[in-house]
Amino acid sequence: MKDRAHSKIRLLLVDDHPVVREGIKFSLAKKRNIDIVGEASDGKQAIRKAKKLSPDVILLDINMPRVSGLEAARRLRSASPKSKILAFTMHDSKEYVLRISRLGAKGYVFKDDSPADVVRAIEAVHKGGVYFSPRASKHILKEYVRATMNTEDSTILGLSQQEYEVLRCIASGLSSKEIAAQLKVSARTVDTHREHIMEKLDIRTVAGLTRYAIREGLVTLE
Amino acid sequence: MKDRAHSKIRLLLVDDHPVVREGIKFSLAKKRNIDIVGEASDGKQAIRKAKKLSPDVILLDINMPRVSGLEAARRLRSASPKSKILAFTMHDSKEYVLRISRLGAKGYVFKDDSPADVVRAIEAVHKGGVYFSPRASKHILKEYVRATMNTEDSTILGLSQQEYEVLRCIASGLSSKEIAAQLKVSARTVDTHREHIMEKLDIRTVAGLTRYAIREGLVTLE
DNA sequence: CGCGGCATCCGTAAAAGTACGGATGCCCCA
DNA sequence: TGGGGCATCCGTACTTTTACGGATGCCGCG
Numbered sequence: 268m269k270d271r272a273h274s275k276i277r278l279l280l281v282d283d284h285p286v287v288r289e290g291i292k293f294s295l296a297k298k299r300n301i302d303i304v305g306e307a308s309d310g311k312q313a314i315r316k317a318k319k320l321s322p323d324v325i326l327l328d329i330n331m332p333r334v335s336g337l338e339a340a341r342r343l344r345s346a347s348p349k350s351k352i353l354a355f356t357m358h359d360s361k362e363y364v365l366r367i368s369r370l371g372a373k374g375y376v377f378k379d380d381s382p383a384d385v386v387r388a389i390e391a392v393h394k395g396g397v398y399f400s401p402r403a404s405k406h407i408l409k410e411y412v413r414a415t416m417n418t419e420d421s422t423i424l425g426l427s428q429q430e431y432e433v434l435r436c437i438a439s440g441l442s443s444k445e446i447a448a449q450l451k452v453s454a455r456t457v458d459t460h461r462e463h464i465m466e467k468l469d470i471r472t473v474a475g476l477t478r479y480a481i482r483e484g485l486v487t488l489e
Numbered sequence: 490m491k492d493r494a495h496s497k498i499r500l501l502l503v504d505d506h507p508v509v510r511e512g513i514k515f516s517l518a519k520k521r522n523i524d525i526v527g528e529a530s531d532g533k534q535a536i537r538k539a540k541k542l543s544p545d546v547i548l549l550d551i552n553m554p555r556v557s558g559l560e561a562a563r564r565l566r567s568a569s570p571k572s573k574i575l576a577f578t579m580h581d582s583k584e585y586v587l588r589i590s591r592l593g594a595k596g597y598v599f600k601d602d603s604p605a606d607v608v609r610a611i612e613a614v615h616k617g618g619v620y621f622s623p624r625a626s627k628h629i630l631k632e633y634v635r636a637t638m639n640t641e642d643s644t645i646l647g648l649s650q651q652e653y654e655v656l657r658c659i660a661s662g663l664s665s666k667e668i669a670a671q672l673k674v675s676a677r678t679v680d681t682h683r684e685h686i687m688e689k690l691d692i693r694t695v696a697g698l699t700r701y702a703i704r705e706g707l708v709t710l711e
Numbered sequence: 712c713g714c715g716g717c718a719t720c721c722g723t724a725a726a727a728g729t730a731c732g733g734a735t736g737c738c739c740c741a
Numbered sequence: 742t743g744g745g746g747c748a749t750c751c752g753t754a755c756t757t758t759t760a761c762g763g764a765t766g767c768c769g770c771g
Contacts, residue, residue, distance in 0.1 A: 283601055284509075284579070284600040284601045285512075285600075285601060285602070285603055285604055286509055286512035286513060286516070286600050286601075286604060286607070287506075287508055287509060287512055287600070288512070289511070289512035289513075289515045289516050289604050290507075290508035290509055290510070290511035290512030290513075290514075290515065291508060291511075291512075292512075292515060293511045293512065293514060293515030293518075294508070294511050296515075308601075357506070358710060358711075359711075378506040378507075378508050378509070379505055379506045379507060379508075379530075380507070381507055382507055382508060382511050385508070427716090427717060427718080429717085429718065429719095430717095430718095437696060438696050438700075439696065440692075440693075440694040440696040440697040440700075441694075441696075442694075442756090442757065442758090443757075443758075444757085452718085452719070452720090453719075453720065453721090455719090455720060455721065455722090456718075456719055456720060456721095458757095458758080458759085459718085459719080459720080459721095460718085460719095461758080461759080462758095462759075462760070462761095463717095465759080465760095470662075471662075471759080472662040472663075472664070472695070472759095473694075473695040473696050473699070473758080474659060474660050474661065474662040474663075474695050474696070474698075474699040475662040476696075477695070477696040477699040477700060478660075478662075478699060478703065478708075478710055481700065481703060481710060482710050482711075486700075488580065488700055488703060488704050489580075489704075649746090649747060649748075651747085651748065651749090652747095652748095664726090664727065664728090665727070665728075666726095666727085674748085674749070674750090675749075675750065675751090677749090677750060677751065677752090678748075678749055678750060678751095680727095680728075680729085681748090681749080681750080681751095682748085682749095683728080683729085684728095684729075684730070684731095685747095687729080687730095693729080695728080712771100713770105713771095714769105714770090714771095715768100715769095715770095716767100716768090716769090717766105717767085717768085717769105718765100718766090718767085719764100719765080719766085719767100720763105720764075720765075720766105721762100721763075721764075721765105722761100722762080722763085723760100723761085723762085724759100724760085724761085724762105725758105725759085725760080725761100726757100726758080726759070726760090727756100727757080727758065727759080728755105728756080728757070728758080729754100729755080729756070729757085730753100730754085730755080730756095731752100731753085731754080731755100732751100732752080732753085732754105733750105733751075733752080734749100734750075734751075735748100735749080735750075735751105736747105736748090736749085736750105737746100737747080737748085737749100738745100738746090738747085739744105739745090739746090739747105740743105740744095740745095741742100741743095741744090741745105
């Protein structure tokens with residue numbers, strides 16, 4: 268076994284489910300080069316602990332109650348700039364992968380990836396690399412080729428900020444009228460956004476949009 | 490340590506997330522009286538293994554892709570009648586708790602309960618008892634008092650089988666017309682069910698119904 | 712500067728959903 | 742056997758959503 272004495276990876280574990288934390292701890296128990304220095308069960312706690320501990324790597328569950336994972340990631344970056352953020356989630360979500368990697372996450376692994384992959388990811392990001400689970404990297408690559416050679420094609424999308432807002436509202440069960448009031452634009456404008464969203468996502472029902480928004484973490488289930 | 494030699498609890502672990510299975514294994518590693526004799530990552534596999542192993546207890550994740558947890562529970566009962574089913578899930582869902590306990594589950598624990606509670610639950614159901622996490626038992630009790638002294642009040646509900654079907658379809662993004670075709674009833678009937686559902690649940694938007702259905706596990710996110 | 716993307720606005724029409732009001736037959740159970 | 746709950750059906754009216762067609766002004770980028 269090669270392990271350079273003082274290079275233990277200091278890991279902060281953020282997940283609202285104890286059993287998941289246990290799973291990670293178990294997978295990491297035999298890895299002598301990884302040291303779980305803290306745990307948090309929600310975003311606020313995570314930020315506090317990150318500030319105090321400034322861990323090497325933060326394994327961050329994306330689907331948590333209250334503070335959304337994206338929000339947490341944003342704040343964690345400033346709370347502990349040197350920590351590498353490794354996103355950890357249940358669902359394969361294109362938008363999520365893209366957004367969180369734009370927010371500076373160094374990797375993305377799924378809860379149904381093998382524990383060994385999670386370990387690999389932790390080691391990779393700690394060494395300054397990146398690690399995206401195949402399903403996640405697929406999205407990154409697609410986005411990348413699109414961004415580089417952006418002639419024609421174009422059939423790809425990305426919702427605007429306002430469209431995300433509207434989508435969030437739709438999935439929360441608001442009507443166009445209510446959304447208009449909330450966002451302080453005309454109801455007709457909301458309708459237009461609605462149509463654009465459906466076009467871009469190619470989803471034509473509220474139920475579908477709602478499920479999409481939940482997958483994306485735009486709204487919580489509770 | 491008291492442990493009567495031959496009374497190890499033979500446990501079958503059913504969860505689609507490796508990390509969760511690891512978590513359970515870790516929590517159970519020190520418990521010498523529990524023996525994980527098998528694992529499954531989906532309903533079909535679970536049924537196969539249950540048949541072969543006929544474990545004492547089946548720890549069953551409810552929110553799994555493909556075969557719904559309820560469906561799996563139903564089939565597990567006949568696949569391995571002697572196994573005690575312990576439901577294991579993320580979300581606090583009244584309807585789910587009630588339905589799965591009606592299906593014969595002997596307990597209900599959440600993924601954010603402490604691992605120690607999960608262990609307690611396993612031991613309890615194995616001894617022929619029941620174990621419902623406080624949040625789950627709350628629903629059971631409420632239902633119980635309602636069932637016993639059923640004078641007045643009545644404001645409580647329970648969707649009919651058909652209504653559940655309609656709800657599932659709605660949340661899947663089907664229109665009333667499509668649902669009618671699928672369930673082979675008139676579109677107008679579907680509308681009526683729709684209204685009854687909304688009344689009973691006091692949810693008046695498709696988005697709300699969709700979120701409810703996802704919480705209940707009637708539809709999956711994918 | 713021009714061009715493309717975005718946010719904002721508008722009209723119209725058809726489709727779908729929501730909200731009332733009713734009805735019938737079935738089956739279980741007191 | 743009678744009442745209650747359920748599934749099924751119906752009409753009518755209103756609201757909302759979906760889909761199509763447009764428009765303007767702003768801003769960044771080559």
